Amino acid sequence: MSVFTRHPRYVFLLLTILLICSFLLLPAPPSSIPLRPVKSVKRILQEEDASYAAALEGREAMVRKWGPTAEDVVSFPVKGDFYTLWDFFIPAFRCPHRVERVGTLGDGGKWFCGLDRLVRQRTPCTIYSFGVNGESSFEAALLSAAPHCQVYGYDFSVNRFGPEVHDDLALSARSHFFPYALGSEDSPYADPPTFTLQSLMRQNGHSFIDVLKIDIEGAEFDALSAFIDSFVLSSSHASSDEPRHPHMPPSRDSEVVLPIGQLQLEIHAWGANGASFAKFKKWWESMESAGLRPFWTEPNLVYVNLVRGARPDLAEYSFMNIRGKHALTDDRY
Template identity: 50%
Template sequence: MAVVPAVFLRNPRYAILLVIAVLATVLVLSSTRSGVDDGGYLRQPLSSSTGSGKHSQAEWVKEAVREEEERYQMMLKDREAMVRRYGPTPDRVQAFPAGMLYTLWDFYLPAFQCPHRVERIGTMGDGGKWVCGFERVAKQSECTVYSFGINGESSFEAALMTRNPACQVWGYDFSVSAFGPEVDSVPSLQTRAHFFPYALGPRDAPSESPPMHTLKSLMHQNGHKWIDVLKIDIEGAEFGSLVRFIDDFTTTDPITGSNTTTLPVGQMQLEIHAREWSGYGDFEHYNAWWEKLERAGLRPFWTEANLVYINIFKSGVRPDLVEYSFLNIKGDHALVSDNYI
């Protein structure tokens, strides 16, 4: 015979309220779970409806990206205010001023949320990278990865190929002769890894030593029109290389004179070396370069300080080495649209 707690017998109204509360909780949890797709990795946009009714599932990612872009534009106004405070113009702002409560990186927050799972892929410490929505890329029948700067460590590239057997990696580094052992010692990965001792640069100079190529030229050589994951770690050469890359995919309207850029990449993992000798170690030049990336549709969704070389030299080194991950919000690809999933 079931035993009924005495508190329920003495307070039937309390028992009824308790049952109602439990049922309401179950209903709320059920409705929340039913609104999540893609393994629960997508987050709900803040505005779940428009004047014509709720967004369809096919519009969900697109709407999330739109809302994040609105927030990002608000952050840009905050950056302008910060420049006025410490400048008041970009040419007057110091990148790493002594005794001030800011550094260059405080102006460039990763304020754009990836609408999918963000995870660190590759080894812990130097070598791993933060990636947006690779569970979606892993579902694709084709997957193209470009990796510039191998330096004997390929845990990132190996993990991407392991996660998606369709992924192929094109690696470039003139300072080494092959991928790291994470790829080069695994026969099943070797067949999908293609290494070349080339330098990425702002111009094509194949006869120089080392041979230099622009990213557009390398894509043309490989017969590629799209890169799912672009990793660049080339010790300061990223500035000129990316300027040329953006210019190569920018068209100008002959009538209005307006420029349109559509980069053939889904996301980019970039180590930035804002060193004084690079030409972009001062705020004015760095800011102009960063804004060029933003106009091209690249939005930072993660950052991670690389403090290894500061730890080595201990003092007298400014913190000018940082990892950023960018999502390309332009175009129609798996990270900003459901058309490919």
């Protein structure tokens, strides 16, 4: 008598299990749903810039609402108008890479775009830091994460980097400090010695800055204007044999390409720099015209807390440069 005849139910169960196992081991059929193609960084930047353009239209509508012209808008109204200067200049651009806090929490740290890309960068990395003031957690974090980076610090109010860099032999070996001020023109014999950013780059033999940090108590307006203006001029008259950073393409006459990857900037909108909304707006738009896009901001509430009743006229902004080829715009990273 066969096994099937004696135990038909058990044989049927065994065959069923074998069929199920065979089915599970078969290769999966190709999906009928096509996979979404991965967008290039260039495509993402184009889409984000289109979205940013819509935010600019919103800014102009807000100017008409509270102005109706920029000359009529008050940066920090004392009553009646429910806005501040910062409501017109929102970080409406989305960085296409991971954004994370670099450095200490609170005053000193920065919101950074694409740290992993900076770490993977194959070329030497250059950091400029204006305004040290004895606190260097941001610079130390970058140097620790990216051993191929060097940092150049400038501050006439102190004589060295903060302990986070100065007291670490491995990090201090890749740091360079100068008691200079950043300004709109060169005054090497002034007290303190003052230089433009473009002059300091020439002195150091640099054609590109991966990370530019500026916290210089209000001098950022004239210093950045002079820097941008120098490239507006040079983009129209640059010779074909002018030395360039290997990741920077030649500039077109109609488009300024700044030699920086991202900008970490504390804006001090006090005094004349904040009193004239129209002047501030023109300065801000010069940065936008040069390809800088704000992707993060946070108010300096420490200052407001310490100086009771003070206007909220200090704010940290993080910008990325959407032009040129560098770690934040190049798909090779």
